[in-house]
Amino acid sequence: MENINMKGVIVNNATKTYGAGKSKCAILRGLDMTVKKGTIYGLLGASGCGKTTLLSCLVGRRRLNSGDILVLGHEPGSPESGIPGPRVGYMPQELALFDYLSIKETLQFFGRIYNLKTDFVNSKLDFLSKLLDLPPSHRYIGTLSGGQQRRVSFAVALFHEPELLILDEPTVGVDPLLRQSIWNHLVRQSVDHGRTVIVTTHYIEEARQANTIGLMRSGRLLAEDSPENLLRDYNLTSLENVFLELCMKNDDNKLTSIVTNGTSCNHADYKTEQTHQSQGGVDNMVFDESALSNVTETDIGIQLQNHNNYDVISPSPSANPTDSFVNISQFSPVICVTTDKSDRSDGSETSSALQFTGSSNSTTSGKLQNRPFRSLPSPHRLVALIRKNYLQTFRNIGIVLFIYLLPPFLSTVFNATLGHDPTGLKLAIVNDELDPSQGRICSSNTTDCTYSMLSCRYLHYIKDKIIQVPYDNVSEALEAGRNGQVWGVIHFGHNFTEEFEIRQDAGDSATLENIIRSRISVNIDSTNKIIHSSIKKWILEGFEDFYKDFMRSCGHEPEAGFIPLEFFDPVYGQNDTPFTEFMAPGIIISIVYFMGVSLTSGVFITEKQQGLLDRNLVAGVQMTEVLMSHLVNQFTAMIGQTALVFLVMLLIFNIPCHGNLGLAVFITFLQSFVGMSFGLLIATVCDDEIGALLLSQGSFLPLAVISGFCWPIEGMSFYLRYIAYCSPMAYAIKSLRCVFTQGWGIEQTDVYAGILISIAWIISLLSLCVIVLHARKNSS
Numbered sequence: 001m002e003n004i005n006m007k008g009v010i011v012n013n014a015t016k017t018y019g020a021g022k023s024k025c026a027i028l029r030g031l032d033m034t035v036k037k038g039t040i041y042g043l044l045g046a047s048g049c050g051k052t053t054l055l056s057c058l059v060g061r062r063r064l065n066s067g068d069i070l071v072l073g074h075e076p077g078s079p080e081s082g083i084p085g086p087r088v089g090y091m092p093q094e095l096a097l098f099d100y101l102s103i104k105e106t107l108q109f110f111g112r113i114y115n116l117k118t119d120f121v122n123s124k125l126d127f128l129s130k131l132l133d134l135p136p137s138h139r140y141i142g143t144l145s146g147g148q149q150r151r152v153s154f155a156v157a158l159f160h161e162p163e164l165l166i167l168d169e170p171t172v173g174v175d176p177l178l179r180q181s182i183w184n185h186l187v188r189q190s191v192d193h194g195r196t197v198i199v200t201t202h203y204i205e206e207a208r209q210a211n212t213i214g215l216m217r218s219g220r221l222l223a224e225d226s227p228e229n230l231l232r233d234y235n236l237t238s239l240e241n242v243f244l245e246l247c248m249k250n251d252d253n254k255l256t257s258i259v260t261n262g263t264s265c266n267h268a269d270y271k272t273e274q275t276h277q278s279q280g281g282v283d284n285m286v287f288d289e290s291a292l293s294n295v296t297e298t299d300i301g302i303q304l305q306n307h308n309n310y311d312v313i314s315p316s317p318s319a320n321p322t323d324s325f326v327n328i329s330q331f332s333p334v335i336c337v338t339t340d341k342s343d344r345s346d347g348s349e350t351s352s353a354l355q356f357t358g359s360s361n362s363t364t365s366g367k368l369q370n371r372p373f374r375s376l377p378s379p380h381r382l383v384a385l386i387r388k389n390y391l392q393t394f395r396n397i398g399i400v401l402f403i404y405l406l407p408p409f410l411s412t413v414f415n416a417t418l419g420h421d422p423t424g425l426k427l428a429i430v431n432d433e434l435d436p437s438q439g440r441i442c443s444s445n446t447t448d449c450t451y452s453m454l455s456c457r458y459l460h461y462i463k464d465k466i467i468q469v470p471y472d473n474v475s476e477a478l479e480a481g482r483n484g485q486v487w488g489v490i491h492f493g494h495n496f497t498e499e500f501e502i503r504q505d506a507g508d509s510a511t512l513e514n515i516i517r518s519r520i521s522v523n524i525d526s527t528n529k530i531i532h533s534s535i536k537k538w539i540l541e542g543f544e545d546f547y548k549d550f551m552r553s554c555g556h557e558p559e560a561g562f563i564p565l566e567f568f569d570p571v572y573g574q575n576d577t578p579f580t581e582f583m584a585p586g587i588i589i590s591i592v593y594f595m596g597v598s599l600t601s602g603v604f605i606t607e608k609q610q611g612l613l614d615r616n617l618v619a620g621v622q623m624t625e626v627l628m629s630h631l632v633n634q635f636t637a638m639i640g641q642t643a644l645v646f647l648v649m650l651l652i653f654n655i656p657c658h659g660n661l662g663l664a665v666f667i668t669f670l671q672s673f674v675g676m677s678f679g680l681l682i683a684t685v686c687d688d689e690i691g692a693l694l695l696s697q698g699s700f701l702p703l704a705v706i707s708g709f710c711w712p713i714e715g716m717s718f719y720l721r722y723i724a725y726c727s728p729m730a731y732a733i734k735s736l737r738c739v740f741t742q743g744w745g746i747e748q749t750d751v752y753a754g755i756l757i758s759i760a761w762i763i764s765l766l767s768l769c770v771i772v773l774h775a776r777k778n779s780s
């Protein structure tokens, strides 16, 4: 038996499932695989059979449910393995490149991750540019064609000269000449430099250049041998036909048990896709049973087999491809089972080709792979990530506008729209005192002490924010109110002035009849609370001004006869503090919080979705470094955002800050940090943009409302107040309001409580991020 150190990769009895319960799918089902060091291993299999899953286990990104993996003599993920890390070069199926980085910057980024010297990176760039016919290195990735991007992705996988190259379909979308050049390079890498290469491909015939071929189906390898041996053993001339024969044998042997034991994850399992590959492009045709009904089997070289209602359309071995490479995605792929116990295949079938030292054939992956592989964040990787984030962000004009225009724009919109007194409110005036035939008209403003047409005199004191619309009678005016033409009705009785005079003279002995007749009756539409309150206030204020002036003109003490209530200077603020000043702290806090959540979750999710995160992690980047780099980048954005919001609030809209400006900025910073932390948590929990969007936007409104930014928390029910004060923004808003309006310092409970609660939120959210990441890593 060969020493395992001579082995590049050994996989022993690997099982891997996705999902849980009824949706559990077995992808790898007791797979054994041996890759010799310094050789090329071509992993072939239909689409969905689990090749990528297997590769992601090899690079330490996923864990097996059971079985063992040794890569370059170590278990992936263990500290001594160097995998993930510089020992492996990984080209994922997705392009996994940063659109806003140039080709050169991309290689420099990974060079920094691997801590390589700039000269080395530049020389490799020159070499690979020629080999792979790359576009000029200053070109941004986002402007390259799909094929060019794929070649850059290939260059990224191999430029640092790793011992092991794991390439997931590197030749898809690459023209035949370049494909040959890539394979030549891979051969040189293995022969001249002793590098181990594992490559997946759908083009069977190109895999002839590999030293070993593994034919994968139904979560196992049907065969693993050199191309020459396979052709000889099966007495066939093409690898494609070998694979067909193996597939059919496998179907005959396994079909019944598969059908009775499980269901497929994907109905496409029961379809066969016949694909013709030509040099100029790919021509895919999917055949199903109905499509086949009018076609003879020999016409298309496909045989239809019926097994207990389970139709398998498998290509006939007689089908002879005319093209140099045949796409094998047509062959029935992975079989997924719904039972837990069927993950393991029969021991006799999966006896390992190799024995692991110190490891039995039992499930050891849990024991080995759960061993944490953590080290302190490395400065060179952090610098690389921060620089990359910075370039990615600031070269994307959409993001720059979002970061720096949205906060001042939102501040402007809030200030321009919220908190101002309503104006132009129409009120119906029904003045029965008027009678032009008797000379009872509203003359110009009188200021003397005459009891004449006092209704007109009072109406002059009502603020001009109210437009007075005369109506002939109360019923018409009320009808106008009901139709929404006016906000309310003010009605003066026929002898208002006379009755008012009697009431003044009578004082305490005024009769009820007199009191009713001297009354000004008002009806206001109360459906709009703010407008209702404003009109009521202005009518009252108008009457106070009118009454005091009239008393003064008659030589009386203005306060005499008026309600014995006086509002002196407010404790804080002015007599008529604009509502905008109350709203401003809430607006500031909600804007920075919202920006923090949206930006951080958006940027991080995009990175995760495009496979960029995976590629970085395989290169050896730690998740904590990714989080830290995003926090650093968002922090710089946050400084600009906070500065702009304060500028708009304080300088353009003249919102006064009576307290320490530095303290106000600090409270705002903390809230932005809370938002960023929540954004990170969203990005760690969600896998797609929609989920992240729903969570970030969906949570914002309830949190903003409960935070009391537009309505006092004191208006909430007693228990809800406790919840409100524990929400991320509520106390921060209260703190900032105390600094802005009361001018309080950090020694005040309401100020430092907001700071402490924000810090508690930051710590809790970041801890949750780490816990979620850890849990997801363990379950991957």
Ligand SMILES: Nc1ncnc2c1ncn2[C@@H]1O[C@H](COP(=O)(O)OP(=O)(O)OP(=O)(O)O)[C@@H](O)[C@H]1O
Pocket (backbone or CB within 6 Å): 018, 019, 025, 027, 045, 046, 047, 048, 049, 050, 051, 052, 053, 054, 093, 265, 266, 334
């Ligand atoms: N995270 C996941 N959760 C659930 N199922 C998954 C997940 N990732 C992959 N699968 C399923 O596992 C099966 C194997 O997927 P995998 O990507 O490994 O196939 P593949 O052989 O690489 O296919 P292809 O050649 O098309 O890339 C597929 O049915 C796929 O839908």
